[in-house]
Amino acid sequence: MSITVVGTVAFDSIQTPFGKADRCIGGSATYFSVAASFFSQVELVAVVGEDFGDDDIAIFRGRNINLDGLQRVAGAKTFFWSGEYGFDLNVAKTRDTQLNVFAGFKPRLNESQRKSDVLFLANAEPTLQMDVLRQCERPRLVALDTMNLWIATAKDALTRILSEVDLVIINEAEVRQYTGEANLVQGAHHILGLGPKTLVIKRGEYGVLMVTGDAIFAAPAYPLETVFDPTGAGDTFAGGFLGYLGSRRDITDGEMRRAIIFGSVLASFTVEKFSLDRLREITLSEVQERYQDFRTLTHFDDFERA
């Protein structure tokens, strides 16, 4: 079974209190693909410029990632983001965003991309997300990410696509911004009322809350002694989460919970180094080992009745 992801492949320049990385590989679809490929075949749909060389593309090689959908435009430059973090690593300050080749990106999906089992619409303008969704032959699971910018500038279009997806992956602050609800659980039910069956709320270093019509699952983030760079943690989470789900025959509540943990495991690796430096070096058995650490981290027994 395969997953199609439509998003950015980018260069990032990042400064954190622990160092900096200039023009390293980034982008939502990059983090997502590498993470998801631990579990599922990925169809990557993105665009890069001429400056994205073979050395850069190497990040995708030797993994279950099909690059037929990675368009390289001659004479154009790759999407570029520059940002910095203070000691509160939960908040990124954008210094510069250059859309470059992404500005004119009109993805046209080929047959295998259209027929994927799972579709991930990474953060992008909601009308672009809708255009991609229209091309697909109703995947088993459609998930969407978004950002504060689209809530502020394209709320109607965002609301339309929210009503057509199965699952929304969104930051805590964005739930409050979109709904105007201070209470997160009420905000979540507001969004579920629009159509999605599941809301996965990312809370940075505090972990994840998954809300459905009748249940909530809470997972902490893995407590790390070294967090170097939170860039890409959300997309890595989405990749691990959907990658795992894409490999399952049935998408039950129990599988969704396991998927949340695998997503959290992969995100915890991403932040240990800059860019994809940590993610690219880990093995599946390291991922599975940290899954066991999450069990130890969260486990408690029932109490004894008197």
Place this chain on the structure above:
Amino acid sequence: MSITVVGTVAFDSIQTPFGKADRCIGGSATYFSVAASFFSQVELVAVVGEDFGDDDIAIFRGRNINLDGLQRVAGAKTFFWSGEYGFDLNVAKTRDTQLNVFAGFKPRLNESQRKSDVLFLANAEPTLQMDVLRQCERPRLVALDTMNLWIATAKDALTRILSEVDLVIINEAEVRQYTGEANLVQGAHHILGLGPKTLVIKRGEYGVLMVTGDAIFAAPAYPLETVFDPTGAGDTFAGGFLGYLGSRRDITDGEMRRAIIFGSVLASFTVEKFSLDRLREITLSEVQERYQDFRTLTHFDDFERA
């Protein structure tokens, strides 16, 4: 087995976005005692003024709370705190603090208070906490709470008492303030290096992290649709946590984890109404039922090996 708590019994005036309560019952030892009394016998050590009437004292009646240590000083007024919360209920803004009778409080413990199994030193000036500790005949477990004020103004005295207690219950921001470490896990190990065997870090709506020398346990807060007033949540948590531990013969890692959940359960009730209005009406079976809800909230299975 019994628990001695030394702290405040107070009147609070509270404003939240959901309403206000004038001159309602509050205080660290009040929330702590009522919560702990679900599991253990509590020896309450605190002082009130003449304005704290029999109707007010009724909050402690009919529970396992011994009031021999509740001193009532004629002609004096009870500790008073006034505060407000915005939509971010994690942050209280103090409008007024009047120490009143608490300013001259020099607790003298009687024999049963000195011989308690568990001692909780609620937030107070570290030298007062040390004076109480010196009076005790080495309890099985000594736990301490503190606040940003003492970190800023009495750090040396605080450091001395930190080195003599078994367990510290502290806010996330206070760990960072005390240690100067941005990374919470590193900050926790810094404090453990001073002597305590266990650090329980309160993270408000994000739950609790318990850190020991070789393990971490993460518990989420219970996701509530109605949070009216977070006042007292931390002391209620401490009461449920230590009250449960006080009722156990052995304090194992497994019991500590259960205790964290019981503390979280009780705190989740406290915030549902103003003051102790919710806490005073709940039953042990409602507490146990919500413990089960925490199991559902956090449970995930091991993954299947291929």
